Amino acid sequence: xxxxxxxxxxxxxxxxxxxxxGIGYDAHRFAEGRRLVLGGVEVPYDRGLLGHSDADVVxxxxxxxxxxxxxxxxxxxxxxxxDETFRGASSVLLLAATCSLLEASGFFAAQLxxxxxxxxxxxxPHVPAMRARIAEALGIDESCVSIKATTNxxxxxxxxxxxxxxxxxxxxxVIAGARPAVPRAAPARRAKAPVRSRAVRKRRPRPPAxxxxxxxxxxxxxxR
Ligand code: MG
Numbered sequence: 001x002x003x004x005x006x007x008x009x010x011x012x013x014x015x016x017x018x019x020x021x022g023i024g025y026d027a028h029r030f031a032e033g034r035r036l037v038l039g040g041v042e043v044p045y046d047r048g049l050l051g052h053s054d055a056d057v058v059x060x061x062x063x064x065x066x067x068x069x070x071x072x073x074x075x076x077x078x079x080x081x082x083d084e085t086f087r088g089a090s091s092v093l094l095l096a097a098t099c100s101l102l103e104a105s106g107f108f109a110a111q112l113x114x115x116x117x118x119x120x121x122x123x124x125p126h127v128p129a130m131r132a133r134i135a136e137a138l139g140i141d142e143s144c145v146s147i148k149a150t151t152n153x154x155x156x157x158x159x160x161x162x163x164x165x166x167x168x169x170x171x172x173x174v175i176a177g178a179r180p181a182v183p184r185a186a187p188a189r190r191a192k193a194p195v196r197s198r199a200v201r202k203r204r205p206r207p208p209a210x211x212x213x214x215x216x217x218x219x220x221x222x223x224r
Contacts, residue, residue, distance in 0.1 A: 019110070019172075019173050020171070021169060022066060024062060025064065037049075038116065039058040039114075039130025039131075041129045045121045052081035053087070053089040053094065054088065057164050062095065062170060065168040065170035067102075069171065075098070095138065099139065106174055106175050107173065110171045112134075113169050115148045115149070116149045116165075118158065119154070124149055134147070
């Protein structure tokens with residue numbers, strides 16, 4: 001157990017359970033002239049994945065799982081592809097930033113397991129380097145980071161070699177003594193959809209005003 005841990009898998013810390021889990025998924029298509037970066041490691045291949053950042057589909061799935069476990073939304077909320085700051089960004093840095101977001105909310109990444117679906121290239125030789133890179137970014141032991149790679153048996157878009165997908169499950173624990181400060185609603189995505197003009201925006205009809213309550217007539221005291 002990490003020194004940060006609240007200990008045990010049961011009980012509660014502050015508001016809610018001390019141990020929480022989240023799931024993440026991501027997919028990116030191949031593109032010519034791009035580097036292939038997976039799990040923070042550059043993998044030699046004739047194509048890379050298309051994306052706003054380095055398109056590291058493995059780390060993106062892991063970040064979504066971590067944020068989901070902590071109730072902090074998803075990577076689109078924190079690192080939107082509409083923000084030029086993140087163009088070509090290293091997803092390892094985004095993972096480290098995700099770790100900081102967790103800690104600011106009273107959590108730490110405890111454990112994760114990811115599966116990469118890729119018809120090619122063969123990823124098994126790169127898995128140890130991925131585990132080491134991810135563990136370093138999160139400040140946890142490599143034994144707490146699991147990366148598995150599989151093909152899609154020639155099925156679908158992954159099977160046709162059009163891109164790579166990844167799934168991840170993550171466990172986050174509450175930092176000892178912390179009271180998780182998680183917003184009731186996930187942070188809103190920074191607007192990508194066009195904002196409707198005032199002319200188009202419809203006003204929500206107001207509910208009809210309630211009829212005034214009639215007071216019963218006052219009883220006057222009898223005249224003496
Ligand atoms: Mg992505």
